[in-house]
Amino acid sequence: MTLDAVPLDVPVRVLGYAGLATSDKDRLAGLGLRPGVSVVKLLKTPLRDPIECLVGSQLLAIEIRLLSHIRVEAV
Numbered sequence: 001m002t003l004d005a006v007p008l009d010v011p012v013r014v015l016g017y018a019g020l021a022t023s024d025k026d027r028l029a030g031l032g033l034r035p036g037v038s039v040v041k042l043l044k045t046p047l048r049d050p051i052e053c054l055v056g057s058q059l060l061a062i063e064i065r066l067l068s069h070i071r072v073e074a075v
Helices: 022-030
Strands: 012-017 038-044 052-053 058-062 071-075
Touching: 012 022
Parallel strands: none
Antiparallel strands: 012 038, 012 071, 038 052, 052 058
């Protein structure tokens, strides 16, 4: 399953990335979005992009185009 399919307020664990450019993978990893970390989608912004997510202990605004490339599993 990918992060875009997960409902709000449901904790999941990142498994990896599928079909992302290396630059996007590096950027997400640099922000702390790495395999094994816990993620919860918290809030859709008024224009639906980006989506606010709790990644570990920090809040990130992640572009909606990236969510479909982040593979996750239920916790």
